[in-house]
């Protein structure tokens with residue numbers, strides 16, 4: 533059995549470059565034979581953190597060759613590279629530090645938040661997802677808005693205190709008397725990450741050295757999830773970027789509304805109410821217009837075919853109802869926004885309008901249907917042709 537890889541990230545989470553000797557290099561068998569080749573390399577030591585504890589694996593380069601993925605199996609760390617390395621040579625590894633630092637900031641913040649939630653409310657962290665957009669933490673209990681703000685405030689307090697993070701490997705006896713958070717039953721050499729005063733947790737991932745490095749913790753949302761809640765948060769630069777996006781959004785809305793940024797919510801509320809009352813007035817006016825239009829049709833008219841683009845589709849039915857009171861035959865109304873595609877209604881007090889609807893649909897690639905008295909649908913065609921078709925059929 534091969535010897536375990538020396539895990540330099542465990543000795544120093546801030547190690548960005550390192551030198552190591554290549555122990556093995558094997559071409560990876562890929563399912564897609566057209567895909568670019570990949571090589572799996574092991575080294576005597578590495579600063580590349582493999583996936584673990586909810587934290588994705590590091591990326592970076594070894595001798596300038598891209599490292600896509602890093603995983604650990606039984607103490608050996610495997611690096612997936614774009615090109616091969618020579619066994620026995622000494623190579624220089626460089627991790628993508630900006631990415632790793634960002635992950636460490638969020639991971640340590642997650643420990644602080646989970647520790648506080650556990651201390652204040654007794655809930656467990658039951659899920660942790662570090663995405664490129666959001667960092668989510670799932671808890672098995674409900675948190676109110678006030679709870680969230682309390683946790684956020686105190687978590688930032690931990691940042692201001694700039695507390696050194698302690699990493700330890702207690703022996704089984706010491707572990708028994710230690711009160712620590714853990715997602716599963718652990719065995720072997722347990723690594724404990726302690727943020728004094730805030731959290732003690734079993735975790736294999738690299739963390740920032742001092743809580744001040746987190747820069748700031750913002751909880752962006754807390755939504756019901758399964759039997760508890762999902763908390764989304766951002767730290768450091770990502771929190772700042774998020775703030776910038778939201779600030780710009782409010783500033784742009786404020787210009788659009790000609791309202792001060794702190795008044796946009798009230799202004800939007802007023803606009804919505806105004807819009808609602810305008811819709812009500814518009815609907816009343818449209819009903820009045822329908823009545824006038826229908827009154828213009830002489831009583832005792834037999835069948836009538838009307839093209840009126842001022843009638844919106846949702847007013848076809850009330851208009852047809854008014855027309856039916858004045859016509860003994862078939863009332864047809866067509867409306868269009870482009871004089872090409874029409875919405876239509878056919879209504880008849882004493883005539884079954886379904887056969888007419890069927891013929892109309894067949895002639896003008898239409899669709900729709902309805903009852904004996906009323907058929908609604910849409911079709912495509914030239915107004916003159918539709919008019920002629922109706923005149924021929926309803927005569």
Ligand SMILES: [Zn+2]
Pocket residue numbers: 585639643733734735736737
């Ligand atoms: Zn952790």
